[in-house]
Amino acid sequence: MARDTDGCFPLTGGEGSAGDPSGAADAKADRSGQRGGHRDPSPLVGEGGPARSAGSGEGAPKRRKTKREVPEPVAFARRLRRDATPAERALWQVLRRPPFAVVKFRRQVPVGPYVADFLSYAARLIIEADGSQHGADSHDRHRDAWFAAQGWRVMRFANNEIMRNRGGVVEAIRLALREQGIVV
Numbered sequence: 001m002a003r004d005t006d007g008c009f010p011l012t013g014g015e016g017s018a019g020d021p022s023g024a025a026d027a028k029a030d031r032s033g034q035r036g037g038h039r040d041p042s043p044l045v046g047e048g049g050p051a052r053s054a055g056s057g058e059g060a061p062k063r064r065k066t067k068r069e070v071p072e073p074v075a076f077a078r079r080l081r082r083d084a085t086p087a088e089r090a091l092w093q094v095l096r097r098p099p100f101a102v103v104k105f106r107r108q109v110p111v112g113p114y115v116a117d118f119l120s121y122a123a124r125l126i127i128e129a130d131g132s133q134h135g136a137d138s139h140d141r142h143r144d145a146w147f148a149a150q151g152w153r154v155m156r157f158a159n160n161e162i163m164r165n166r167g168g169v170v171e172a173i174r175l176a177l178r179e180q181g182i183v184v
Contacts, residue, residue, distance in 0.1 A: 073110035087159035
């Protein structure tokens with residue numbers, strides 16, 4: 001078999017492979033990325049071409065994610081979600097699953113100047129899990145009045161009530177939703 005000018009053996013004969021005079025095998029080889037019976041070498045910039053190798057691989061500078069600035073209420077709500085109390089975690093486990101999944105509760109949501117512990121936009125309902133520091137707090141009364149003026153219904157449960165009487169808390173939420181015509 002004769003070698004090409006670059007010293008490689010051709011993959012197909014001059015008349016097509018296996019004596020095919022039509023050259024159909026040569027045309028097929030050309031479509032598959034082989035020219036004149038040879039495979040093209042890998043691109044010099046690396047496998048995958050310039051788009052893939054630019055900025056990737058060993059020695060390439062690492063891309064740093066730019067930190068997006070978020071408004072302070074959003075950042076505060078994220079901290080509250082991360083640092084949830086055991087009662088808030090327990091109540092969230094109840095509210096995020098059926099039958100309450102139909103109502104789609106969200107947790108630690110900024111609403112105006114406040115952050116609601118649990119909120120359902122569909123039901124216009126806010127649920128607050130209160131620790132021992134919330135007794136008869138005037139700040140809570142002012143906050144509840146503001147929510148009511150915006151059209152929200154607020155339900156408050158003490159943390160120990162959530163932990164010791166979860167069934168009662170769930171039933172109270174279910175009744176509040178039923179009063180608004182939402183059956184869960």
